[in-house]
Amino acid sequence: MxxxxxxxxxxxxxxxxxxxxxxxxxxxxxxxxxxxxxxxxxxxxxxxxxxxxxxxxxxxxxxxxxxxxxxxxxxxxxxxxxxxxxxxxxxxxxxxxxxxxxxxxxxxxxxxxxxxxxxxxxxISPRFEIPKCLSLEIDPGNDTRCLEQLLATWDEECPDLGDIVSALRVTAAAASYVNRHINHPTLWRDGTAALRVLGPALHEILSLEGRPLPSNPGDKSYSARAAREAFRRAALVFMAVVKVKLGFEAHDMAAHLDAFRQISQLPLVDWAVVPELNLWAHVVAAAREKPEDRAWHVFTIVSIMQALGLETADRAFEVVRGIMWVDAIAEGDDDLRREIDRLAWGSFGRMVRDLQAVSEGVCLAGLGTSLSTECTPE
Structure with missing residues (x-):
């Protein structure tokens, strides 16, 4: 041309x-x-x-x-x-x-x-529609089975997330395709395959309209809308990382990471509203941050893990992979896993000590009651 x-x-x-x-x-x-x-x-x-x-x-x-x-x-x-x-x-x-x-x-x-x-x-929203003849039909097979199971529960619990379902499915399908074909360099050589695979997912994510948070944190939509924007920004970070892996530039990543950082620190957000989605979003963002800049992300990840009953980073990453993942972008995740485990085990230890203290307090109180009963003059 x-x-x-x-x-x-x-x-x-x-x-x-x-x-x-x-x-x-x-x-x-x-x-x-x-x-x-x-x-x-x-x-x-x-x-x-x-x-x-x-x-x-x-x-x-x-x-x-x-x-x-x-x-x-x-x-x-x-x-x-x-x-x-x-x-x-x-x-x-x-x-x-x-x-x-x-x-x-x-x-x-x-x-x-x-x-x-x-x-x-x-x-901003894209100006053009994706040309249908140029988009690639992707069958993710069983790769998105876990995601589909989760989508059913999210839709029932959080109507505010209804419009992100299509974006989740298309992005997960793109991730599945990249995962299966990442080791075929000739496929990605001229760039057109990457555009056809990633383009529809990016279009779906970017077409999601912004929704302001309710002024009242007690509003039932407050945490769901925070989760929706967290997903949108994390998905754009995720796609940016995949683009870089396929040889493209991603000047947009820094802005989306910064926006996610601000969302993750919003006051009074209950990240356990849709815990699996929020776990995925925080892991995606944390994996791209420097260790010194992701302490809050790690804290939130551990909090969500506790809500889900997950004790280790490996278990948390299993949940994240079930939503969407590309193995080739997981370089450096070992450090993040160690940070999560350190905080998780520290939190677990504190919980055990707190439970022991409560238990001992109950026993002492019971013993005191028993003694006072025995010593009470008739």
Whole structure:
């Protein structure tokens, strides 16, 4: 596609120069290609601007290719302020027929993916629907059996979670597919398989509308809505980690981790309302945090474990895997497991000591009553 349009070719050269600059920077060379990057970037912008000003050319599909290239370039250099502007222009060009009006299926897939990437970074809903012909039908088999059993109970106990069921199913199916095929590198080489697998899940998650928390923590929806947003943010973190594993960038992860951190520290949230979902969300977020930044997550995980009657981190991770997981992203989880076990066993020890103290107190009180009865003069 880079050869199909002059502006697209210029932005491809700009991107190549920028990636080359990263290599030379890593090697501490004196080579400074910033001027080369800007030269090609300006040439691309000028070509796009001229055609946008010409009514006979402003709806050209080649322009979509060029603007998509600008989005890729700005994402690479983390110039995210321009994402919205570029996507609005693509939306205008394709507004008559949506992405279906674009003839090139790879271009449709590319624009859809860039839309999802920008939506996740900006925390907004996607502008385009996922092209149905490009999404992949996934049969997770028995991989989501535990999740399906849990969904039935969540739906009965928490009506506020009803609209996340579809997002959970699609995300779990995507995780199942990645888990089964992660060791087939040729499948992921050109990126299209990853887009077709992850795209529908990302679209479902990002399409969930925000719901404000009730002002009264005693409201029965308070904890359920906190759990809903915790799931949404944790799911976006989860997908970001999978994207990185498949060779993509994930500039959105830090913002979602920060948002989850704030949610997890909301006052008076009962995380035991939907304990399995909240356990999954906190484990996903904690696994991506530095040890010094996840003490609160670990504390909440242990609290949820106690509500579920789980005594060890291994048991907790079994529950988490039953909801959705990708084994290849579990690197470094051993440290988290040890932190959980240390706190869990410390809490268990304190509970045993408290029970012993209560038991001893009851015995002493009984003994005192007995003695006082025996010594009471008739």
């Amino acid at each position: 880079a050869l199909s349009d002059p502006a697209a070719w210029y932005i491809t050269l700009a991107n190549a120069a920028w990636h080359r600059s990263r290599k030379y920077k890593a090697e501490e060379s004196d080579f400074a290609p910033g001027q080369e990057v800007m030269k090609y970037y300006r040439l691309s912008l000028q070509s796009i601007a001229r055609r946008l000003a010409d009514p006979t050319k402003r709806n050209d599909e080649g322009l979509v290719v060029a603007i998509a290239g600008l989005i890729c370039h700005n994402s690479s250099i983390e110039n995210h302020d321009q994402l919205k502007v570029h996507l609005e222009e693509i939306q205008r060009i394709a507004q008559k027929g949506g992405l279906r009006s674009l003839h090139n299926p790879i271009l449709r897939l590319m624009v859809s993916w860039l839309d999802l990437t920008a939506a996740s970074y900006l925390n």
